[in-house]
Amino acid sequence: GESVGLHLPTLSVQEGDNSIINCAYSNSASDYFIWYKQESGKGPQFIIDIRSNMDKRQGQRVTVLLNKTVKHLSLQIAATQPGDSAVYFCAEFGVSRQLTFGSGTQLTVLP
């Protein structure tokens, strides 16, 4: 079945440093991937997405990399700020046309 997993449950970074959050997926047929940010008491908030025909996409301070060979996805956040502290989820949109989420990575930005 489809599954999406994350390598690390927690990540702490110094303010101003770059953050990298990793994600592994198992369904090679998935064609759309999304990163979400979830703050306490709120629903997931869209950060950036990428289609399977791309290997890199950049947004404002964020970059998503997709490696289809090893079924790996990463989210890079440049110059991490205190407001970036949250749980980050990758989600996979596959042939079943439903989002499958990983368990999340808690990002903590240290002053």
Added chain:
Amino acid sequence: ETGVTQSPTHLIKTRGQQVTLRCSSQSGHNTVSWYQQALGQGPQFIFQYYREEENGRGNFPPRFSGLQFPNYSSELNVNALELDDSALYLCASSLDRGLHGYTFGSGTRLTVV
């Protein structure tokens, strides 16, 4: 353009009771999906409605049911509540079954005692 709104925000129910959660989709969206998020975990897909018909279902028992209305708003109904049903229930709306991404509401926190 309004976002996704869910009601109520918090709810406490007793085991065995029934509950109805509501979701108003984002303007222009015709698809609504429901997710259950247990504490410390990622959201789990319950089901999706597209143009008033169920369009996919996750691994949840039949006591989880739903509706989508002509204005594309939606309800999630859970019968015979169990303690393990305590979770954050998220609604997400999209256009054309998610091909262009999903917008999530803030969720309903359900506690079953």
